[in-house]
Amino acid sequence: MCRFGTTSDVEYRKVAAALERIIEKGLKSKVPLSADDRIKLIDLLRFDQIAYRHASIKAAHASTCSWLLDDVAYKAWLDTGLRSTHHGFLWIKGKPGAGKSTVMKFAYEKSKRIYQQSSSSIVLSFFFNARGERLEKSVEGMYRSLLYRLLTQIEGLQIDIGDLVLSDNMTWNVGALRGLFESAIRNLEDRRLTCFIDALDECPLKEVQELVKDFQTLGQLATELGVSFSVCFSSRHYPHVRIQKAIEIVLEERPEHVSDIKKVIDQDLKIGNDGDDVEYIRKEMVERAQGIFLWVVLVIRILNEEYSDGRVHRLRKRLEELPTDSHQLFRDMLTRDAKNIDELILCLQWVLFAKTPLSREELYFAILAGTEDEVPEWNRAVVTYKVIEKFILSSSKGLIEVMRGGRQAVQFIHESVRDFLLKDNGLATIREDLKFNFRGKSHNSKLAA
Template sequence: MNSTSFGSDNSGTQVGINHGPITQNYFSSDRKGTPEQNTDNEILESLAFPQMLDRRDNIEPCHTNTCKWILDLEEYQSWRSQAHGLLWIKGKPGAGKSTLMVFLHDKLQISQDDRLGIRLNFFFTARGTEIQRTPLGMLRSLLNQIFNRDPTIRSQIRETYDRRCKQFGYGKRQWEWPQVMLEELLTSAILESANRQHVVVFVDALDEAGATSAQQLAGYFHRLVDRAEKKKLCIQVCISCRHYPIIENGQAIEIKVEDHNQEDIATYIQDKLTKTEAKDSTRQKMREMLVHQLTQQANGVFQWVHIIIPLIE
């Protein structure tokens, strides 16, 4: 990926643009530990940013007895059965893609399947700060996670970090991680980690990175999966996005959320309306008709139901 390929239509961000200086000490005097442990902590801090977890942490969990439909889909089971592959979860705005991504990530997290070694995730948001909607934020977050969870991949990142510190001088650093360097380090780290365990990457709301960046990141993940296939490594990628901008899927598997979430929407409406007691069979029948009508009007958009239900409860 070249130095301009990550540019975002939304933000105008390009490779090399800074998002504030990193000013931690290389070896902080107030930390106890070996020099290597201190360096590792410095690296984690240099990759992290304050809003890194905000979007993921603010997504409400799925409503009771919803989202489970995806586990039985042939497309999902096909992706899960592959050692390597890319799954696209597409849908209208407000269809519940982010909630579904959290459900899948958490489902794998509590799975007893031993082959699931490391799960990485990043949730784009166009409403957040610049770094929350640009590839730079995604790369820093994913590299932070894999560096923290797999000690065996740290040596190359340590060497790169130390080389940068020597170039710019120790003490308080004023340099940024270049985006191209982060891309190369993340690719190497994922491939190296996959030599020993299964790696699954979740990226939510790719479209919110902007059309150009979304296209380029799609290409990045396709190439990553292709390399995994050639090396016979276990790397799976799951990406959610809207239907537009149109992103080339290649050989990836695709699931359209609004084609499958009607029952979930009906369940949500039914549960909300049952808070109002139906005193006789006539009112019960009217409520059933209302559930059906609202489900049809929602047309696969969960967010519409969230807005409408409080108005009629």
């Protein structure tokens, strides 16, 4: 310090600030979390739906998504030598239905496998889920999930709980959780922490804005402390939320992503392999998809059904009839035929407006209660879970699925289905009287059921 002329010297202030941070870190680490408090804290952080969304995301098709590992931007994110340029942030963006969650699950699980033998590398994830319960779609749930996994994976990690009183009847707030997470970052020492945070757009906008701001501060802090803290976000194109230093990957702009779409079509489209029409259909699907995996999955299902019904001669025409816009495609699926319309409406309404996600049997009997004169007692030998799932798939015309893992609740196949029904008044395309006061009519229908 004697090399500096005065305390106002710019270089002196830099060194002094660095020393203050080192001292502050040392002071914080002198108050260890007791074993009892640690157990209680872990128990208070845990919640039932902590891994539901991750479990419900389908794994990537064979040989897809692997391009990400060789992507220049992805490699730059992993390069610790470039940390000062991006502060450890990567943001994967894409249109609704582009396949962001599948790519994130692939990247997370690949990172887990790479670092699973290293006790100094921790890989965490949180997948926001707007179709789930409160903690699945809130920043509170995200922090609780990340902290729970940190504390259960690193036995010696110290966290300063400050004035926080740990009790069974306590309620968490984001400020306290954010403070605990910052304390964990400060005490990582030589460990490497990587977080994959999926679907920011499925969390309320104000919460996301605060989250990004907080993580930006944490990224800067980690860089100054020399701590290896990396975060990969994913979201739709989000004009209202930005981060100053981050690397971006836009899925639909990557030619490798388009190649993945072609691979899925080649693997899953079962309409024969010969003839000019088949080749035309495959190429046309790649073009019309515009990088949207959800569109491809739905169109494959439609064309496969046409082929199974013997309508080979109509495949080309059917494809040309299908809109390229996902919302328009949902409309086409809902209005294609008039079979079981009451079942369809009730099915969509229950999933759309239920306070908490329904189990498959709850939805099954709710639909029957609203459409049948009498609801028979459940004979499990006849009405098996497989029968119930087929009924839900048929009643929803393919727009509702059963989640795997947990209590196997039902949900829309994608958040854009909810957007279509709520923002585009989608049920009015089925029945005109649902065009106005949609929520009120839905509520009345459910009361009647």
